[in-house]
Amino acid sequence: MTILNQRYLPRWAVFLLDIFICFISFATMFLILDGTPLKPHTVWPTPLRGLFLISINVIFFYLFKTYAGIVRHSTFTDIFKVASSSFLTAISVITFNYIYFLFTDQKIFLTTGILLYMFFSFTLMLFFRIAVKEAYQYLKKFTTGKLKKRVVILGMDDQTISLGKALTTESNLPYKLVGFITENQINKNLKILNKPVFSVPITNTSNEFTELLAQHNLDGVLIVSESLSIKEKNQIVEACLANKVEIFNVPLVEHWNRKEDIQTQIKPIQIEDLLERSPIEMDIGLIKSDLYGKTILVTGGAGSIGSEIVKQLAVFSPKKIVILDNAESALHEMELYMNQNHSGLNFTIMLADIRNLERMEMLFAKYKFNMVYHAAAYKHVPLIEKNPHEAVYVNIGGTINLANLSVKYNIEKFVMISTDKAVNPTNVMGASKRAAEMYVQSLQDHINTNTRFITTRFGNVLGSNGSVIPYFRKQIAYGGPVTVTHKDIIRYFMTISEACQLVLQAGTMGNGGEIYVFDMGKPIKILDMAERMIRLSGLKPYEDIDIEITGLRPGEKLYEELLNDTSTSLPTYHSKIMVSKVPTVDYTEISIKIQEIVAISQYGKGKEIVKKLKELIPEFLSNNSEYEILDLQKHL
Numbered sequence: 001m002t003i004l005n006q007r008y009l010p011r012w013a014v015f016l017l018d019i020f021i022c023f024i025s026f027a028t029m030f031l032i033l034d035g036t037p038l039k040p041h042t043v044w045p046t047p048l049r050g051l052f053l054i055s056i057n058v059i060f061f062y063l064f065k066t067y068a069g070i071v072r073h074s075t076f077t078d079i080f081k082v083a084s085s086s087f088l089t090a091i092s093v094i095t096f097n098y099i100y101f102l103f104t105d106q107k108i109f110l111t112t113g114i115l116l117y118m119f120f121s122f123t124l125m126l127f128f129r130i131a132v133k134e135a136y137q138y139l140k141k142f143t144t145g146k147l148k149k150r151v152v153i154l155g156m157d158d159q160t161i162s163l164g165k166a167l168t169t170e171s172n173l174p175y176k177l178v179g180f181i182t183e184n185q186i187n188k189n190l191k192i193l194n195k196p197v198f199s200v201p202i203t204n205t206s207n208e209f210t211e212l213l214a215q216h217n218l219d220g221v222l223i224v225s226e227s228l229s230i231k232e233k234n235q236i237v238e239a240c241l242a243n244k245v246e247i248f249n250v251p252l253v254e255h256w257n258r259k260e261d262i263q264t265q266i267k268p269i270q271i272e273d274l275l276e277r278s279p280i281e282m283d284i285g286l287i288k289s290d291l292y293g294k295t296i297l298v299t300g301g302a303g304s305i306g307s308e309i310v311k312q313l314a315v316f317s318p319k320k321i322v323i324l325d326n327a328e329s330a331l332h333e334m335e336l337y338m339n340q341n342h343s344g345l346n347f348t349i350m351l352a353d354i355r356n357l358e359r360m361e362m363l364f365a366k367y368k369f370n371m372v373y374h375a376a377a378y379k380h381v382p383l384i385e386k387n388p389h390e391a392v393y394v395n396i397g398g399t400i401n402l403a404n405l406s407v408k409y410n411i412e413k414f415v416m417i418s419t420d421k422a423v424n425p426t427n428v429m430g431a432s433k434r435a436a437e438m439y440v441q442s443l444q445d446h447i448n449t450n451t452r453f454i455t456t457r458f459g460n461v462l463g464s465n466g467s468v469i470p471y472f473r474k475q476i477a478y479g480g481p482v483t484v485t486h487k488d489i490i491r492y493f494m495t496i497s498e499a500c501q502l503v504l505q506a507g508t509m510g511n512g513g514e515i516y517v518f519d520m521g522k523p524i525k526i527l528d529m530a531e532r533m534i535r536l537s538g539l540k541p542y543e544d545i546d547i548e549i550t551g552l553r554p555g556e557k558l559y560e561e562l563l564n565d566t567s568t569s570l571p572t573y574h575s576k577i578m579v580s581k582v583p584t585v586d587y588t589e590i591s592i593k594i595q596e597i598v599a600i601s602q603y604g605k606g607k608e609i610v611k612k613l614k615e616l617i618p619e620f621l622s623n624n625s626e627y628e629i630l631d632l633q634k635h636l
Helices: 011-034 046-064 076-104 111-142 158-169 207-215 230-242 259-265 284-291 304-315 328-341 357-367 381-386 388-408 428-444 468-477 496-506 526-536 587-601 606-616 628-634
Strands: 149-154 175-182 195-199 220-224 246-250 295-299 320-325 347-351 371-374 413-419 452-458 460-462 482-484 493-495 515-518 547-549 568-571 577-581
Touching: 011 046, 011 111, 046 076, 046 111, 076 111, 149 158, 158 175, 158 220, 175 220, 207 230, 220 230, 230 246, 230 526, 284 496, 295 304, 295 357, 304 320, 304 328, 304 371, 304 496, 320 328, 320 357, 328 347, 357 388, 371 388, 381 388, 381 428, 388 413, 388 428, 388 587, 388 606, 413 428, 413 496, 428 452, 428 587, 428 606, 452 496, 460 496, 468 482, 468 526, 482 526, 493 496, 496 515, 496 577, 526 547, 587 606, 606 628
Parallel strands: 149 175, 149 220, 175 195, 220 246, 295 320, 295 371, 320 347, 371 413, 413 452, 452 515, 460 493, 482 547
Antiparallel strands: 515 577, 568 577
């Protein structure tokens, strides 16, 4: 293992080194003053003065978490924390010194000594961080020379041999290819690219595999995407982690962008690569015929889900795609992406808000859409719990605007993106999405409705804005702690690509009014995910990176459901898509109730809005929220 394999200097090590620097600073201050006419006060013995001063400094270390950052990535914020702890230590001790003087007419510390201590301790801690940062950068550059990670490649086929050729011909890469590993029985003297081929069982992570890692002093194992199943990857990852060997994931060679970009293609394996997901099979022909020659509106088109829907629609070359969002910066990024990757596609970027009915009507009249994919929504549970007005305006009111216009302009198909949080909702966000589902369902059966309203419902999406995995990754990068709301909380996960593939497939189904739910696989315990992500980062949970249980957030529940208690699900011709048979509410009845909710949201308080939502959705029971009192009042 090279020095660089230690990804982060442990927090306890930084903490102890900073304390050691404090002792050095106090000793230096004492020696300097000892050679001057300024003599320290002798009310307290020198060791006690030093212990007191350093203890105050340690308290501020803890308060400012000066040890929590990654030293080699120290920023101005980290330096500011160190400076603040030193400055406040000096202020606190000087204040204590003068208070002591007022009561006893004696001083414990020389003010000059305290200021010298502050200067020395801050300077040395700053120098320590700069030295580590510069040393790491030097060692990182040095890896292109003598220090290279010794790696093996799993598998022996055209893909792995192409990868091996790239590693052996590019001298500036920080990897040294030791050989290939295969489970096939081969001649022991077989070599590829003049590198040995090791024949050992790998899928059951045998002792032979572990011994091979140790015998050849391996630093890393390279896995080519799609060469192994998820189950096999997990077995190998566990064996490598147990032996402190890094695991790298490499895309198929034909997916590499540029030859000179090989190093960026080799990345540490991520938690997303290890979640057990079977591949999605799409009926490409059916989707293509459904989208051919169509003008399509995608709302929320710059968001996580909406942008992926746009990217997948672009493959089928519809007549025109209008990408609508009210997030200016994200929409600009989307435009740059489309110009770079789909310049031949007829698309329009539209900055607009679905709450603005007049603006929406102008667009419907101008573009004469054939289809609408409605992905625009507010989705962050704790934030919406504090702002129920906005949930009503966007998730309900915005959906009503689009749905009514779809009927008025004879849109062929309206596909709405919903959420598992709409099932037996425990928060305002889920309730607002359930209300939107109920409205479009009732509209389907309304007189003179030719539009097919289709609702798709799924759980958490990996890598989406605000999702848990990027959040954990940032917390690990900052040195922790990683925060989990409850030790038993579980969630369903699906990749953005998978979710949007199923959205397009579900859009080809049914006669309208259906709610389609997706097979989300097995639920995942969030605490287990956090622990594994820390281990994949080369660290130890609870030692290098702590995990804190913070308590459920407002409106959050331990597990999500895809069907409510009274629902039944029926299979479709696609194994991963089921149709939920949810009773439809009368259009007139729900219209009146929703109009009341919208009217109250313009001037009413949060509790009044939520109370009306609970009347509309009887199964809406608040959890860990200020609105729980409304449920108690209802049963009195």
